[in-house]
Amino acid sequence: MAQSKNNIITHGLSGKVGDLIVFRNRNGKTIVASKPKERTGELSPAQKEHHKLFQQAVIYAKSALVNPETKEAYKEAADEGESAYNVAVADFMNAPDIDEIDLSKYTGKIGDTMTITVTDDFKVAEVSVTIFNEDGTEVEHGLAQSGLGGLQWLYTATAANSSLVGDKIIVRAYDLPHNKTEEERVI
Numbered sequence: 001m002a003q004s005k006n007n008i009i010t011h012g013l014s015g016k017v018g019d020l021i022v023f024r025n026r027n028g029k030t031i032v033a034s035k036p037k038e039r040t041g042e043l044s045p046a047q048k049e050h051h052k053l054f055q056q057a058v059i060y061a062k063s064a065l066v067n068p069e070t071k072e073a074y075k076e077a078a079d080e081g082e083s084a085y086n087v088a089v090a091d092f093m094n095a096p097d098i099d100e101i102d103l104s105k106y107t108g109k110i111g112d113t114m115t116i117t118v119t120d121d122f123k124v125a126e127v128s129v130t131i132f133n134e135d136g137t138e139v140e141h142g143l144a145q146s147g148l149g150g151l152q153w154l155y156t157a158t159a160a161n162s163s164l165v166g167d168k169i170i171v172r173a174y175d176l177p178h179n180k181t182e183e184e185r186v187i
Contacts, residue, residue: 061088095179096120108161127153134166
């Protein structure tokens with residue numbers, strides 16, 4: 001792919017020349033590329049699934065950019081040559097990652113804390129924690145509080161938990177398009 005900068009002949013040119021090259025305009029630049037090939041044959045099941053996911057991402061991006069605040073946030077995150085729309089589509093396609101769950105300060109007392117490190121390609125919107133006893137009964141659940149620029153999240157226990165043996169902690173992280181990542185720890 002070639003880019004034409006400040007060329008008075010090709011500036012603003014768009015369309016195709018025969019069956020050889022295509023001119024496109026993006027952010028004030030004229031891009032010259034070979035003509036894309038026509039797809040032949042059926043899509044595989046994985047390709048169909050990816051196509052469906054991409055359609056959902058497009059719908060999400062269009063609806064997210066209607067909100068001026070969300071549009072501005074995506075616009076600020078865009079790199080040169082990238083639009084807020086591109087960032088929104090990419091955000092939909094990528095769920096957050098739970099990198100670490102630190103349970104070292106959780107002993108089952110009210111006020112004990114857990115630190116959860118979560119990353120996302122754009123922004124982590126919410127992190128929730130649910131604690132279950134060994135027999136499966138729920139001890140508590142709630143939202144962690146964001147700290148350290150949205151990278152680390154702090155959950156503070158609100159219920160006493162006398163026996164931690166075999167207890168299960170489930171952490172769920174959500175991004176702006178509400179993609180969910182879930183991780184489970186057994187104490």
